[in-house]
Amino acid sequence: MTSRRASHRGVSARFRGDVSPEELVGRNVTVDPSGCWIWGDDPEKYGNTSTPDFKIVVHRFVYETLVGPIPAGHHLHHKCEVKACCNPDHLEPLTPAEHSAAHRESRAESISSPA
Numbered sequence: 001m002t003s004r005r006a007s008h009r010g011v012s013a014r015f016r017g018d019v020s021p022e023e024l025v026g027r028n029v030t031v032d033p034s035g036c037w038i039w040g041d042d043p044e045k046y047g048n049t050s051t052p053d054f055k056i057v058v059h060r061f062v063y064e065t066l067v068g069p070i071p072a073g074h075h076l077h078h079k080c081e082v083k084a085c086c087n088p089d090h091l092e093p094l095t096p097a098e099h100s101a102a103h104r105e106s107r108a109e110s111i112s113s114p115a
Helices: 011-015 021-028 058-066 096-112
Strands: 029-031 037-039 048-050 054-057 075-078 091-094
Touching (some): 021 029, 037 058, 054 058, 058 075, 091 096
Antiparallel strands (some): 048 054, 075 091
């Protein structure tokens, strides 16, 4: 069977009977000191997993399961700037233009701040 991305509206409802968010998060996430829920071993990579039928983008799955649908046409922005974070408190839906602006602002702040 061909895998499909499971990051579209309503997909989390299909998984609620198979895997609870608590199981999903509890088995595969570590919480760092800043409160990020880190999926996997590399905080610079988006968390992904799959079922036999779907590829799952973890931060979108957790957000949709614990918060609700991501508005159509919106991206999920990691306010913490950690790609592997799936803590819904660290995610916010933004339009593509807002998302680009947030990243430009973040890059400008990191360039102007001494290391």
